[in-house]
Amino acid sequence: MGEELKVIVFALAEEEYGIEVDKVRTIERMSPITRVPKTAAFIKGVMNLRGVVVPVVDLRGRFGLPEQEPTDNSRIIVVAVDDLEVGFIVDSANDVIDIDTDNIDSPPEIVGGVKAKYLHGIAKLGDSRLLIMLNLVEVLNKNEIEQLMQLEG
Amino acid sequence: MDMNAYLSMFIDESNDHLQSLNENLLRLEGEPEDLSIVQNIFRSAHTLKGMSATMGYEDLAALTHEMENVLDLVRNSKLKMDSFIFDTLFKGLDALEAMVQDVVNGGTGKADVTSIVSALQSIFSGEHKQAEPDQKAAATGESASADKPILLLDEYQTSVLKQSIDSGHQAYHIHVTIREDCLLKAVRAYMVFNLLEAHGEIVKSEPSVQDLEQEKFDRSFTVFTITQTKLEDLHVQIMNVSEVESAVVTLLDEESLHLLSTPTASQQAENEIKKAKEEVAAAIAVIEKKDEDKAPAAAAPRKEAAAAAAPAAVNRTIRVDIDRLDTLMNLFSELLIDRVRLEQLSSEIKRNDLTETVEHMTRVSTDLQNIVLKLRMVPVDSVFNRFPRMIRDLAKSLDKKIELVITGADTELDRTVIDEIGDPLVHLLRNSVDHGIETVEERIAAGKSEVGTIYLRAYHSGNHVFIEVEEDGRGINQERVLKTAIKNGVVTEDEAKKLSSDEINMLIFAAGFSTAEKISDISGRGVGLDVVRSKITSLGGNVTIDSAFGRGTKFSVQLPLTLSIISAMLIKLGSEKYAIPLSSIVETSIIRRSQILNVHGNLMIEFRNTVIPLVSLSRVLETPDFNDSAEEETEIVVVRKGEKWAAVTVDEFIGQNEIVLKTLGKYLTNIEAISGATILGDGQVALIIDPNALIK
Numbered sequence: 054m055g056e057e058l059k060v061i062v063f064a065l066a067e068e069e070y071g072i073e074v075d076k077v078r079t080i081e082r083m084s085p086i087t088r089v090p091k092t093a094a095f096i097k098g099v100m101n102l103r104g105v106v107v108p109v110v111d112l113r114g115r116f117g118l119p120e121q122e123p124t125d126n127s128r129i130i131v132v133a134v135d136d137l138e139v140g141f142i143v144d145s146a147n148d149v150i151d152i153d154t155d156n157i158d159s160p161p162e163i164v165g166g167v168k169a170k171y172l173h174g175i176a177k178l179g180d181s182r183l184l185i186m187l188n189l190v191e192v193l194n195k196n197e198i199e200q201l202m203q204l205e206g
Numbered sequence: 207m208d209m210n211a212y213l214s215m216f217i218d219e220s221n222d223h224l225q226s227l228n229e230n231l232l233r234l235e236g237e238p239e240d241l242s243i244v245q246n247i248f249r250s251a252h253t254l255k256g257m258s259a260t261m262g263y264e265d266l267a268a269l270t271h272e273m274e275n276v277l278d279l280v281r282n283s284k285l286k287m288d289s290f291i292f293d294t295l296f297k298g299l300d301a302l303e304a305m306v307q308d309v310v311n312g313g314t315g316k317a318d319v320t321s322i323v324s325a326l327q328s329i330f331s332g333e334h335k336q337a338e339p340d341q342k343a344a345a346t347g348e349s350a351s352a353d354k355p356i357l358l359l360d361e362y363q364t365s366v367l368k369q370s371i372d373s374g375h376q377a378y379h380i381h382v383t384i385r386e387d388c389l390l391k392a393v394r395a396y397m398v399f400n401l402l403e404a405h406g407e408i409v410k411s412e413p414s415v416q417d418l419e420q421e422k423f424d425r426s427f428t429v430f431t432i433t434q435t436k437l438e439d440l441h442v443q444i445m446n447v448s449e450v451e452s453a454v455v456t457l458l459d460e461e462s463l464h465l466l467s468t469p470t471a472s473q474q475a476e477n478e479i480k481k482a483k484e485e486v487a488a489a490i491a492v493i494e495k496k497d498e499d500k501a502p503a504a505a506a507p508r509k510e511a512a513a514a515a516a517p518a519a520v521n522r523t524i525r526v527d528i529d530r531l532d533t534l535m536n537l538f539s540e541l542l543i544d545r546v547r548l549e550q551l552s553s554e555i556k557r558n559d560l561t562e563t564v565e566h567m568t569r570v571s572t573d574l575q576n577i578v579l580k581l582r583m584v585p586v587d588s589v590f591n592r593f594p595r596m597i598r599d600l601a602k603s604l605d606k607k608i609e610l611v612i613t614g615a616d617t618e619l620d621r622t623v624i625d626e627i628g629d630p631l632v633h634l635l636r637n638s639v640d641h642g643i644e645t646v647e648e649r650i651a652a653g654k655s656e657v658g659t660i661y662l663r664a665y666h667s668g669n670h671v672f673i674e675v676e677e678d679g680r681g682i683n684q685e686r687v688l689k690t691a692i693k694n695g696v697v698t699e700d701e702a703k704k705l706s707s708d709e710i711n712m713l714i715f716a717a718g719f720s721t722a723e724k725i726s727d728i729s730g731r732g733v734g735l736d737v738v739r740s741k742i743t744s745l746g747g748n749v750t751i752d753s754a755f756g757r758g759t760k761f762s763v764q765l766p767l768t769l770s771i772i773s774a775m776l777i778k779l780g781s782e783k784y785a786i787p788l789s790s791i792v793e794t795s796i797i798r799r800s801q802i803l804n805v806h807g808n809l810m811i812e813f814r815n816t817v818i819p820l821v822s823l824s825r826v827l828e829t830p831d832f833n834d835s836a837e838e839e840t841e842i843v844v845v846r847k848g849e850k851w852a853a854v855t856v857d858e859f860i861g862q863n864e865i866v867l868k869t870l871g872k873y874l875t876n877i878e879a880i881s882g883a884t885i886l887g888d889g890q891v892a893l894i895i896d897p898n899a900l901i902k
Contacts, residue, residue, distance in 0.1 A: 085889075085890050085891075087782070087883070087890060087891040087892065087893060088782065088830075089870070089874060089877055089880065089893065090826075090827040090828050090829075090877070090878070090879070090880070090893075091827075091828065091877060091878050091879075092874065092877065096874070098891075099870060099871075099874070099883055099891045099893075100891060101539070101885050101889050101890065101891050103536045103537070103539070103540055104535060104536030104537070104538070104539035104540065104885065105536060105868070106868045106869070106870060106871065106883045106885070106891055107871065108870065108871055108873045108874045136872055137871070137872050137873050138871060138873070139871075139873050193873065195873070195875075
């Protein structure tokens with residue numbers, strides 16, 4: 054048996070993803086977002102999180118998946134990595150589970166259209182349910198955003 | 207008893223006492239005769255000793271005890287302060303500070319202080335005087351020579367006087383005595399100086415000009431001057447200054463000069479006395495004044511008033527963890543959102559008692575908001591208060607004479623900024639002391655007063671705080687800066703030719719740049735001004751240099767109030783709301799389409815007889831649901847950046863409001879034309895426009 058890992062599970066375009074619970078500050082319902090001009094398309098803007106201005110990223114857009122209008126199930130997961138604090142818009146988030154770290158495999162080359170470098174690994178949850186563990190540091194990589202900005206600009 | 211519960215209190219209070227010990231010792235150095243200062247020092251030391259012993263920090267208590275012994279003798283006039291005692295006490299303070307710092311870092315506060323303790327013990331037993339005959343001479347000589355200043359010239363002054371005699375000028379030694387009933391001695395001294403300066407040049411005065419201006423002299427003073435005026439004429443003119451009792455003018459020749467510059471054996475001792483005395487008295491004087499225009503003489507009473515008020519203030523403040531304040535602030539913004547909702551509900555429900563209650567709540571929460579916002583503001587004094595001591599030590603180690611003048615210490619800045627600006631300011635001040643201010647000899651040779659002055663100023667301007675470090679030193683040698691820059695590869699020779707004077711000055715902020723020819727303790731170790739600039743830039747600030755070669759340098763640091771309140775104009779662009787800082791708005795107005803001029807493809811308007819560019823905000827910000835080109839009449843905001851103006855078109859004005867500045871965080875940086883964000887009353891985020899970016 055490996056260590057137990059508590060993970061927040063969320064859905065994004067038919068796939069299930071996981072983020073370690075200690076990286077998640079809060080999960081919010083959709084709230085008004087103020088557009089920030091001249092930023093990458095997947096940066097939806099900023100929101101007021103109890104007095105703190107937090108940038109909001111559409112995770113579908115970040116992974117190059119087709120974006121969709123928010124629904125009642127949409128959630129904003131606010132994560133904190135180092136001193137970065139960012140909200141991710143996801144299709145839904147409604148589960149917290151424990152995973153045995155032994156059940157996490159390193160990521161294969163291509164999974165559901167999301168580039169492998171954004172992934173930590175794949176967790177097998179029995180019943181052939183797979184959970185994609187996100188590599189938050191890469192997802193929040195600012196250099197890449199700047200490169201994307203230049204491509205768009 | 208669980209001591210941990212009291213640990214943070216002990217640390218806070220120890221730091222307070224150490225700070226007050228430092229300040230009071232510095233004051234005492236300026237006024238060694240004032241025993242009331244010794245009383246204050248003694249009380250602080252005594253409390254510190256008691257606290258340390260209670261908390262079980264034996265080394266701290268033991269060292270404080272030894273210092274207390276010495277202070278007790280001084281307090282009871284059994285011991286006269288001299289520079290050795292001052293140095294030892296300062297060393298003791300440094301050791302205490304290090305020990306308290308160790309406690310802060312979770313240590314036991316233990317340190318090897320045997321050398322300081324033995325020095326203190328030797329002072330206590332009077333041994334140090336035998337050990338250092340010079341010091342003894344200084345101590346005994348001081349009282350004897352108190353009313354009769356001994357005047358000696360140093361090498362430079364002698365050579366200046368000698369040269370002028372050689373070239374046919376007259377050098378005079380003038381001893382002026384002012385009438386006993388004179389009310390404004392400093393003014394009379396000033397008048398005499400003015401007169402002498404009109405006729406020639408003053409080489410040296412005793413006491414120094416600074417002391418004279420601050421009325422730190424008894425009734426007489428002595429001046430060495432070079433002039434072409436005849437002795438009798440000069441005498442008559444000085445006597446014409448009212449309330450001058452006598453003026454003894456002596457013509458100096460080479461022989462008398464020689465006598466004054468090469469002290470005989472007995473004079474040698476007196477020289478030592480004078481040096482020791484000067485070190486004590488004039489190494490540093492700190493004047494705190496709110497307003498520079500105020501007469502220096504007014505500074506002293508204010509300082510005493512502040513000292514008297516201090517103990518009362520201590521009891522009326524409490525310390526709060528900054529995180530708790532943040533939480534309070536954020537919870538409060540939540541409350542504001544609910545308030546807006548309640549206001550909406552009450553206007554829908556239209557019940558009188560509900561409306562009244564909501565209105566009352568609105569008033570209370572507005573007041574509450576003001577208080578919460580002000581809680582985070584800290585006077586910049588908490589950073590400035592460690593500088594007098596630092597300058598004193600630097601001046602001493604470099605053998606320079608420096609006066610630090612602090613103004614605007616009550617300027618308030620957000621706590622987050624206060625925490626960050628200390629180090630950059632230390633760098634700038636050290637740079638001023640080391641590179642800026644000349645040595646006493648150099649200053650005299652350059653015709654300046656021997657005491658260099660460093661001004662440290664803080665003031666508000668718009669939504670910025672400015673902190674300036676200015677000295678009257680040697681200024682930036684642009685030739686040398688360029689040479690070094692080219693040698694270090696900061697610029698190429700071709701580039702160097704094109705640089706403006708300001709750009710050359712800014713080169714000293716380049717990485718790896720140092721004009722110091724030799725590495726000193728204070729600067730030139732490669733940790734240069736580039737660190738200062740990057741730190742200030744990272745805070746969203748800016749630093750500029752203004753320097754005149756031979757006359758001094760001014761560093762001007764502009765800092766934003768990251769989390770403070772500014773007045774802003776809220777505007778609408780379609781469904782989006784933005785805030786424009788009021789400080790950069792000249793005025794608002796409405797223009798018709800027909801007033802817009804097209805100059806070489808650029809849109810301009812005529813405004814107050816000049817033509818200024820017209821900037822479409824909706825185009826800059828790429829707003830999705832508003833386009834001003836369709837409007838026949840459009841609202842404009844005229845903004846300014848220095849001398850440049852521009853008109854910015856907006857959709858609609860919402861009105862003027864106080865807003866809380868917030869950053870966009872580290873994920874979104876350098877967004878064009880956006881300087882930050884604020885949270886509006888309805889809980890929505892509005893972006894703050896950076897008008898500077900709109901003006902090219």
